[in-house]
Amino acid sequence: MSSKSVELAEEQAYFDRAQKHRERRRAELGDTPGAAAHAGAAQRLLAWVKARKGAGRPADEAVAFGRVDDESRQTLYIGHEIITDEDREVLVVNWQAPAAQPYYQATHVDPRGLVRKRSFLCTGNQVTDFEDVVFQQLAKDVAALEGVAGLDDLDTLLLSELDRPREGSMRDIVATIQAAQYDLIRAPLDQVLVIEGGPGTGKTAVALHRVSHLLYNHQDRLGAADVLVVGPHPAFTSYIRTVLPSLGDAEVVHRDVGQLAPQVQRGRSEPVEASRLKGEARMARLLARALDARVGTPEPAERMLFDGRFVTLSGVEVSAVVAACRQAPGPYAQRRGLLRARLHDLARERGAPVDRERLEPVENLVDRLWPQYSAPAFLRGLLGSRRWLAAAAGDDLTPQEVALLQRKGADRLSNEVWSAADLPLLDEAEDLINGVSQRYKHVVVDEAQDLSPMQLRCVARRSATGSLTVVGDLAQSTGAWARDSWDDVLSHLPRTLPQNVVALRYGYRVPGASTGSPPSCCRSRHRTRRRCRWSGPGRPTRASTGSTLPNGRAGRWRSPRSMPPPVASSGWSARRPAGPSWNRPWPPTRPRGAAPTRASCARRSTSSARRRPRAWSSTRSWSSSRRTSSTATHAATGCSSRR
DSSP: OOOOHHHHHHHHHHHHHHHHHHHHHHHHTTGGGGGOOSSSHHHHHHHHHHHHHHHHHOOOSSSSEEEETTTTTTTEEESSSSOOOOOOOOOETTSSGGGHHHHOOOSOOOTTTTTEEEEEEEEEEEEEEEEEEEHHHHHHHHOOOOOOGGGGGGOHHHHHHHHHOOOOOOOOOOOOOOOOHHHHSSSSSSSSSEEEEESOOOOOHHHHHHHHHHHHOOTOOOOOEEEEEESSSHHHHHHHTTTHHHHTTTTTTEEEGGGGSSSBBOOOOOOOOHHHHHHHHHHHHHHHHHHHTSSOOOSSSEEEEEEEEEEEHHHHHHHHHHHHHHSSSSOOHHHHHHHHHHHHHHHHHTTOSGGGOOOOHHHHHHHHHHHHHHHHHHHHHHHHHHHHHHHHHTTTTTTHHHHHHHOOSSGGGGGBBOOOHHHHHHHHHEEEEEEESOBBEEEESSSSGGOHHHHHHHHHHHHSSSSEEEEEOGGOOOOOGGOTTHHHHHHTSSSSSSSEEEEOOSSSSOOOOGGGGGOHHHHHTOOOOOOOOOOOOOOOOOOOOOOOOOGGGOOOOEOSSSSOOOOOEEEEEEEEOSSSSSSOOOOOOOOTTTTOOOSSSOOOEEETTOEOOEEOOOSSOSOOTTTTTTHHHHHTTOOOOOO
């Protein structure tokens, strides 16, 4: 037997042993409720056992995905959960534990005390292969290679993950976390961390794994139910909601930004200008002034009839109580309750009955001075009244903008249909009237670059501590709220903690065909006409479906004016029509039913004959918005330009 076959057998024996102890521990969990002192404790233990079992990995899943050997010849296996034997000796350590950090952080420059890092390829719990990274040898190899920096960070597990077909939901990336991603995952809790990155950089997955890491390492401060993950729309939220349960954190709350508002009937269409206006931060001031204006003024003398006798309160006294309640802290409804209590006390001092059931005249006075509203009723009344809008507009809105906001409401509140831009206004009104029902100790918001200021206020008011993870890409910022700086986003979020913006540089999820030649959308952004020529040795031949460049020769298209031929890759297959190869459309189409792979770019051969995807810089890519510069665009797609 070869030496590797021997090692595979040894590793399989270790995996089998760890699996046996993992299943033993799970069986023991079922007996835990029987040790409870009483029925109530048994129910709580049973709920805890169910949660632990639900957070566990499938019985046929590999117990570990990696192993590290340090300079003292100590070996540590890394997996999704901790596994111990009968003597409580650790067989596998949880990836979230501090002991697992060297597995993600070690490089040839700084091996973190490790001699070797081993990555396993498994089918179920069966070890089929492994790859070793010996850091001392790797440092020598990297020093000998020129122009291939960064390839050393791509291991077998990452390559196999890149080739996995896209599914209907996001998966965890525990086994393939890269060093730059891991630094963000383990970043401190007490901050507003902005994770910026282009398509395929894994920014969303990093943010979700950061949540799991924080929950594991801050159990005294943070529970799963204390975390809120906000997505831009329901489809996105549905796509990512399986990641945290797969990591054992099933109680994390997921909402799309529209679900933060009160539940109302949705689907109203309105002009773009009105939607844009409703998203501006000045709408918050308008709503606050409009609600305050609903508080009335008392009569010079307020006479109330109790059991056949009148009790009179002077207007000065009542005005003083109203003014004090206006200045009191708290939402509108809470201060309304304060006004009721103080008027009750004042009426009793004048001879009113003591029983609350007999104080209906005071209730009528409270309703007149401080009307009761729900958020939908208040906003419907405001948007339906030009007079109310004009009075609340102040210097913030012009008469034309007031006219843009005003609309005719439905005959009944239950029949009112609301637009997407109305939802943040409803949430703002709900906060003004009743306050936020629940706040969270950590909030994650994805695709934040496209959220309006009013939507960002919805997110901000859910934060109880100011700790947030903000995810997005300014280069992809589109629509009415396209931005050039994160300052505009951060200005609407809590500022009680430090704010840090960190960019992920490399993408791993870009279809390979996008690196072969630039698409027409890229060329349409150029402001000058450019010519096309092949800059590499030789020219590509007329190729049939599935062919690649001849002999793997390196070359680049320079600023295309005419169409270059599509280059097939493992990510896409080019279905080419008959005719000359120079006049075929971009992008190449995929055969029906064929699923694209996740290869980040065209693969290139190295001296060791290993084929690896070339990581691309995502700071600016050809899929970016109109602000993407031509130079960065060509760098991302493999093109260079000349006038």
